Amino acid sequence: MSKQPAVICLDLGGSFVKLGVMDAQQQLTILDQQKIPAQSWPDFTALIGRMIEQYQQYFSADSPLAISTAGIVSPESGEMFASNIPAFHQRNLNQSLGELLQRKVIVHNDADCFTLAEALAGVGKGHKVVFGAILGSGVGGGLVADGRIITGQNGLTGEWGHGPITLTEVDIAGETVRLPRQPCPCGQKGCLDSYGGARGLENLHRTLHHISMSSINIIAGWQQQDRQAQRTLQVWLQLVSQPLAYTINITGASLVAVGGGLASVTPLMNALNDEVQRYVLRSTHHPLVVPGMFAHNGGMIGAALLAHQTA
Structure with missing residues (x-):
């Protein structure tokens, strides 16, 4: 079995974007945190692009981007419902960001990601x-x-x-x-x-x-x-x-x-x-x-584990 690439992790909340990376041993390292441009799609995507480029030494060209976010992701259309973050409200983040960044993108609700992290690696194991x-x-x-x-x-x-x-x-x-x-x-x-x-x-x-x-x-x-x-x-x-x-x-x-x-x-x-x-x-x-064990970064850990599941 080939070694899984590192996973780029993002946590998107109403106030901040948090960037991290999960390595092949499933260890999460937090790299950066920036105020989210919550109102503008161009500003939001520009920030994500800059953050990933700045820390590109931590992952490879085939590293997927796993996103834990406030809001709901439609399982049918992939469309986001995130009224408190208009920058990507009613957008398909998987598709739109994937095309812009030329990477596989996995997006899921932060509470679901937290639960997955606890079930697979935390108190619910x-x-x-x-x-x-x-x-x-x-x-x-x-x-x-x-x-x-x-x-x-x-x-x-x-x-x-x-x-x-x-x-x-x-x-x-x-x-x-x-x-x-x-x-x-x-x-x-x-x-x-x-x-x-x-x-x-x-x-x-x-x-x-x-x-x-x-x-x-x-x-x-x-x-x-x-x-x-x-x-x-x-x-x-x-x-x-x-x-x-x-x-x-x-x-x-x-x-x-x-x-x-x-x-x-x-x-x-x-x-x-x-x-x-x-x-x-x-x-x-x-x-x-x-x-839970992962009160602060459970969403990012769960999103990365989800990316491994869907690899």
């Missing part, structure tokens, strides 16, 4: 079905079964943060807390995304206490036994754990790898695991919900 739960600024997800990303209709899979599923009543120590269904940027009302991620936690705290506070300070207050912060996190844990338990029941996942900023708070992840174990049909002796 050895598990048949792994769900990736993103608890960052918002709520997202991905699903991997038998080492392959499950890509559903229109590229949507694992989007447990959307749909009118949020509880409107939560019982805390004998008190019934009533919550309004919040409008979501996706166009629906009552999505978990409104309360579940870091911005959602801030929204929840504001709804419960009429106080604006950063998610970092809310979590710090919770750890320091602050009464208001504790109440907010008690409500948050119920709001998040029940949809996540439903997701585990539906997908059959034996492990949930959590990514995003909230995954870095180990006591919070432990508490979330305890809550989820209460609601799944069959609890486990091993933790079901665990922080």
Whole structure:
């Protein structure tokens, strides 16, 4: 078997482009990070071309370009839906960038790529079905079964943060807390995304206490036994754990790898695991919900592994 070439890796977010390279031993090296020209396709492609040319000593002419990106990739047309990055919204990045750079280009959603990285090389290694739960600024997800990303209709899979599923009543120590269904940027009302991620936690705290506070300070207050912060996190844990338990029941996942900023708070992840174990049909002796190993670069690692799968 011939040696696989190094893979050029890009992570495309709403603010930055991150460039890296994965070698034949599947070791990722981060090379550069630049502010993304989010509004202009010519500026975006010019930046990508310059970045690759600047670090061309790290890969070869036949190295594929693997891209992990915010947004959804249509499995039918390859068209991107990334409204927060107009530079390539409604474009086929595989085709367009491939023609410009004269390389094979593989593009996939960043939550899916994170989940693949965790399933193949991270905390989900050895598990048949792994769900990736993103608890960052918002709520997202991905699903991997038998080492392959499950890509559903229109590229949507694992989007447990959307749909009118949020509880409107939560019982805390004998008190019934009533919550309004919040409008979501996706166009629906009552999505978990409104309360579940870091911005959602801030929204929840504001709804419960009429106080604006950063998610970092809310979590710090919770750890320091602050009464208001504790109440907010008690409500948050119920709001998040029940949809996540439903997701585990539906997908059959034996492990949930959590990514995003909230995954870095180990006591919070432990508490979330305890809550989820209460609601799944069959609890486990091993933790079901665990922080991922690749919180910072999981998307790039997963995209590169996907490029190896499709070589």
